[in-house]
Structures are given as structure tokens and as C-alpha cells.
Amino acid sequence: MLENPAAALTIFVLAIFVGFEVISKVPPLLHTPLMSGSNAISGITIVGALLAAGSEHQTLSTWLGFIAIVFATINVVGGFLVTDRMLGMFKKRPGA
Amino acid sequence: MIQEIVPYAYLVAAVLLILGMRYLGSPKTAPRGNQIAAIGMAVAVVATLLMKEVVSFTVIVAGVVVGSAIGALLATRIQMTAMPQMVALLNGFGGGASALVATAELLNYARDGAEPTGIVPLAIVLGVLIGAVTFTGSLVAFGKLQELITGAAVVYPGQQIVNGLLAALTIGLGAMVVMDPLVLGPYWGLVGLGLLLGVLLVIPIGGADMPVVISLLNSYSGLAACATGFVLGNAGLVISGSLVGASGIILTKIMCDAMNRSLANVLFGAFGAAPEAAASGGGGGEQRTAKGYTPEDAAVIFSNARSCIIVPGYGMAVAQAQHAVRELSDELGKHGISVKFAIHPVAGRMPGHMNVLLAEADVPYEDLVEMELINSAFPETDVALVIGANDVVNPDARTDKGSPIYGMPILDVDRSQHVFVIKRSMNPGFAGVQNPLFFNDNTMMIFGDAKGTVLKLVEAIRELA
Numbered sequence: 001m002l003e004n005p006a007a008a009l010t011i012f013v014l015a016i017f018v019g020f021e022v023i024s025k026v027p028p029l030l031h032t033p034l035m036s037g038s039n040a041i042s043g044i045t046i047v048g049a050l051l052a053a054g055s056e057h058q059t060l061s062t063w064l065g066f067i068a069i070v071f072a073t074i075n076v077v078g079g080f081l082v083t084d085r086m087l088g089m090f091k092k093r094p095g096a
Numbered sequence: 097m098i099q100e101i102v103p104y105a106y107l108v109a110a111v112l113l114i115l116g117m118r119y120l121g122s123p124k125t126a127p128r129g130n131q132i133a134a135i136g137m138a139v140a141v142v143a144t145l146l147m148k149e150v151v152s153f154t155v156i157v158a159g160v161v162v163g164s165a166i167g168a169l170l171a172t173r174i175q176m177t178a179m180p181q182m183v184a185l186l187n188g189f190g191g192g193a194s195a196l197v198a199t200a201e202l203l204n205y206a207r208d209g210a211e212p213t214g215i216v217p218l219a220i221v222l223g224v225l226i227g228a229v230t231f232t233g234s235l236v237a238f239g240k241l242q243e244l245i246t247g248a249a250v251v252y253p254g255q256q257i258v259n260g261l262l263a264a265l266t267i268g269l270g271a272m273v274v275m276d277p278l279v280l281g282p283y284w285g286l287v288g289l290g291l292l293l294g295v296l297l298v299i300p301i302g303g304a305d306m307p308v309v310i311s312l313l314n315s316y317s318g319l320a321a322c323a324t325g326f327v328l329g330n331a332g333l334v335i336s337g338s339l340v341g342a343s344g345i346i347l348t349k350i351m352c353d354a355m356n357r358s359l360a361n362v363l364f365g366a367f368g369a370a371p372e373a374a375a376s377g378g379g380g381g382e383q384r385t386a387k388g389y390t391p392e393d394a395a396v397i398f399s400n401a402r403s404c405i406i407v408p409g410y411g412m413a414v415a416q417a418q419h420a421v422r423e424l425s426d427e428l429g430k431h432g433i434s435v436k437f438a439i440h441p442v443a444g445r446m447p448g449h450m451n452v453l454l455a456e457a458d459v460p461y462e463d464l465v466e467m468e469l470i471n472s473a474f475p476e477t478d479v480a481l482v483i484g485a486n487d488v489v490n491p492d493a494r495t496d497k498g499s500p501i502y503g504m505p506i507l508d509v510d511r512s513q514h515v516f517v518i519k520r521s522m523n524p525g526f527a528g529v530q531n532p533l534f535f536n537d538n539t540m541m542i543f544g545d546a547k548g549t550v551l552k553l554v555e556a557i558r559e560l561a
Contacts, residue, residue: 005215015335018344025121028466031448035314036280037130041113042190042347045321047144048197048328049363054150058207061200063416066159069197071189073163080134081171084451087127090455093460
């Protein structure tokens with residue numbers, strides 16, 4: 001998909017800028033959920049894990065892929081769920 | 097046909113993840129933001145399963161089931177005080193997964209005898225290295241936070257030299273892999289070194305510097321995912337990984353600024369290692385005694401007060417006192433006293449930790465005020481109540497150029513009419529420096545466990561009314 005290294009680097013650099021812009025607007029109040037939420041997003045590496053485990057290339061990489069899927073899924077599921085649980089606790093003053 | 101839409105699906109996933117992060121910017125929209133991000137992740141996973149390379153699903157289903165079960169169990173059982181450990185652990189799993197993916201990819205290249213080209217060999221090296229460091233580094237951070245291993249900085253003579261040599265060796269092996277990726281010997285060496293470096297880089301960092309370490313490892317886990325994106329040539333991974341990388345870097349910088357220390361100083365300064373540093377700290381020469389008071393004494397002052405700012409610190413988290421503190425704030429409210437909470441950026445063991453604890457105890461989030469916004473309010477405040485915080489309220493940071501914490505932004509509690517400090521003992525804080533706040537004329541020390549003392553205070557205020 002990204003055969004051209006320059007294109008890949010361009011996407012990388014632009015994404016970093018987008019990241020800085022978006023994240024710097026998050027107030028300190030929400031820094032913990034931001035962290036657990038972004039944590040879940042780093043589990044995107046599950047994409048690579050699925051490819052490694054599902055491509056029937058060779059037994060060793062299938063097994064590495066399996067462990068990678070377990071790790072990444074813990075990351076994704078645990079991260080999103082705990083963020084949701086935490087965000088549910090932030091409440092406005094009743095009647096305010 | 098389906099194959100052709102996969103790259104677009106990754107684009108949709110990336111947009112949803114970015115939007116989700118954006119919605120995390122306000123407490124009202126944040127829950128929706130998290131859901132949008134989760135949907136983005138689901139889109140990426142489904143798109144991957146549709147790819148023609150994925151031919152077998154048994155292993156995938158098994159892995160997803162096991163991982164989801166563990167993840168869900170962790171997420172629903174974890175106590176809010178243990179959030180830093182949880183995030184450390186999740187960082188570690190993310191990094192570990194990326195290292196495994198990079199390894200599996202290289203093994204596939206080696207088996208096919210196909211030399212990886214372009215940026216791929218470098219991306220494999222970076223992916224496995226950052227991933228391995230994140231994995232073991234996070235496990236050590238988890239161990240420290242969970243108190244499975246000592247939270248103090250572990251230092252030994254020649255530590256920097258050892259780390260420096262290992263780093264040089266790592267770069268050498270990395271270069272060998274990049275030049276000749278299909279010779280696997282140096283690669284396995286690199287894996288081992290990465291795992292070792294993760295341990296060695298985190299053990300010399302003390303418990304109270306954990307907010308920085310967790311933020312940094314958070315960033316690493318994103319960058320590792322980003323590197324695997326380059327390995328697989330997958331734009332979705334590159335975008336999401338760099339998003340997390342940027343987020344971790346910003347938080348790391350905020351944490352360092354809040355301690356007025358450079359990242360290098362946090363990582364290599366071994367702060368909080370030697371207890372004897374306490375004696376050499378400023379103000380150690382003169383013999384002054386702080387006077388202890390009872391909760392009843394404090395209640396009398398409260399009976400004439402109109403406003404109170406509560407300053408929570410790690411001590412409150414350790415004592416699980418957040419619910420008692422909320423009770424106190426309710427009781428004060430009944431007596432017409434306005435209550436706000438002043439949150440220092442590095443209070444607790446991870447960014448924003450105090451906010452989550454107090455939100456859990458049903459303190460409305462409007463009352464949780466960040467340092468810059470509340471500092472001007474202290475001079476007009478009748479009572480500042482410090483619960484389990486120390487270094488973040490040390491006035492030496494403003495005035496004593498010789499103090500190790502000089503220049504660190506602090507909460508100006510000493511400028512309020514009265515200061516109550518609830519503390520277990522006169523032990524100096526993490527930085528090992530004595531706190532002159534405790535000896536001020538307007539300061540009353542109330543010694544005791546945070547939870548018990550706060551509850552006694554509630555009782556005493558009730559009785560006086």
C-alpha cells in the first residue's frame with residue numbers, strides 16, 4: 001500500500017502534526033482517560049497481528065501472531081472499556 | 097472488489113480515531129469520542145480480515161477471544177487508584193504486540209528468501225526495538241506501581257556507562273540487521289537487548305517520576321505501532337501510531353514542565369534514590385518544630401470560614417480517602433463554605449490521576465481546577481486543606497535557589513489565610529527536601545492517616561454546627 005517511502009514518511013509527519021493539534025486541546029482534567037484511550041488506539045498494531053496469524057505463512061509466525069493478537073486485543077478491549085468506565089464517572093454538578 | 101476497498105476502510109478508521117481523540121477534549125463529548133475511536137478500531141480490524149492474505153481464522157478467533165476476556169476482566173475489575181498500573185500494563189501489551197508483529201514479518205521474509213527493501217528493514221529494527229523496550233519497561237513500571245518491586249530508584253556504580261555500552265551495542269546490531277536483514281543472529285541479539293534495555297532504563301526512575309515514565313512509554317507504544325505500519329506499508333497504522341506517539345510526547349512534556357525538570361534529568365537523574373539527600377536539602381540546619389493540631393482545632397477554624405481549597409496528593413490515593421474527602425466537601429458545603437479542588441499536574445502517579453479519583457467519588461468536575469487557574473484564588477481563600485501532598489505545595493520551589501525543587505511550579509497554598517496539612521508524619525516528600533510550609537505561622541499540621549483524619553474532621557465539623 002505504501003511502496004513509496006517518501007509517501008509513508010509524509011503521512012507520518014503530517015499525522016504527528018495532527019496529533020499535536022488534537023491532543024494539546026485536551027484539558028488536564030481528562031489526561032488519564034486520554035492516556036488510556038490513546039493506549040487503546042496503539043493497539044491498532046492488531047492489524048499486523050491479524051495478518052501474521054491469519055496468513056498461514058509458517059507455524060512460527062502464526063504463533064507469534066497469536067500472542068500478538070492476544071496482547072493487542074487486551075490493549076484494545078481493556079483500553080476502550082476502562083476509558084468508557086472512567087469517563088462515566090465525570091459528572092456535572094446536579095442541577096447546575 | 098472487496099480487496100480494493102480495504103485501503104479506504106483504513107482511511108475511514110484513521111479519521112474515526114482522530115475524531116474520537118478530538119472529542120476527548122471535553123468531558124461532555126468524551127464518552128462519545130471514546131466510542132467513535134472504538135468504532136474506528138473495529139473498522140480497521142474488519143478491513144484486515146477481508147484482506148486476501150488472511151486465509152485462516154481459527155488462530156485469530158482464539159487470540160481475540162482470549163485477549164478480549166483478559167482485557168474486559170482487567171477493565172471492569174481495576175480500582176481507580178490502580179489506574180496507573182493498568183495503563184502501564186496496557187502500554188506494555190501494545191509494545192509487545194508490535195515487537196512480535198515486526199518479528200513475524202521478518203521471519204516470513206527470511207523463509208521466502210525475499211530481501212525486504214526500502215524503509216522496511218529499518219522499520220523492522222525500530223518496531224522490534226521500541227516494542228521490546230516498551231514491553232519490559234512497562235512491566236517494570238507496573239511492578240513499581242503495584243509495589244511488587246521497590247518503588248525507589250535503583251542505582252549502582254557505572255550505571256550510565258553500562259547503559260551507554262548497551263545502547264552502542266544496540267545501534268551496532270541494528271545496523272547489521274538493516275544491512276543484512278536475512279541473517280537472523282543479530283536480530284535475536286537485538287530482541288534480547290531491547291528487552292534488557294527496557295528493564296535497565298526504568299529501574300533507576302523513582303516512584304513519583306512515574307507520571308513521566310508512563311507518558312513516555314505511552315508514546316513509545318504508539319511509535320512501535322507506527323513502525324509496524326511502515327513494515328506492513330499500512331497507512332492506517334502509521335497514522336494511528338503517530339497519533340498516540342504525539343499524545344504521549346505532549347503528556348511527557350507537560351509532566352516534565354510541571355516538575356521543572358528536563359526529560360534527561362527524569363530519566364537519568366535517579367531522583368529520590370538516596371535518602372541522605374534529605375539532610376543536605378535546604379533549611380535542614382535550623383531546628384524548627386511543626387505544631388500538631390487535632391481535627392477539632394481545625395473544625396473551629398472552619399466554623400468561621402467562607403471558602404476552602406482542597407489540595408489532594410498521592411497520599412490521598414494511597415489511603416483511598418477520596419470518598420471521605422467528598423464527604424468533607426459536602427459537609428463544608430452544608431455550612432455555606434465554597435469548596436474547590438486544586439489539581440497539580442503531577443499529583444498522583446499518572447497525568448490526571450487525581451481528577452479520576454475525585455470524579456469516582458462523585459465530585460462534580462467543575463470543582464476540579466487546574467493549577468494555573470486556581471493559584472490566583474489562594475490569597476482570598478480562608479482555608480487551604482492539603483491532603484497527602486508535599487512537594488507540590490513547597491514554597492521553597494519559589495524562593496530557595498538551593499532547593500532541588502527550585503523553579504517547579506507549585507500550588508500557592510501558603511498564601512491563603514489558614515493552611516491545614518493532613519500528613520502521616522514529618523517525613524520529607526519524594527524529593528527528599530524539608531517543606532517550610534509546615535513551619536509557617538498560618539499552618540496547622542494534623543498528623544494521621546488521610547482517610548481517618550478526614551472522617552474525624554467531618555465528625556468534628558458536624559458536632560460544632
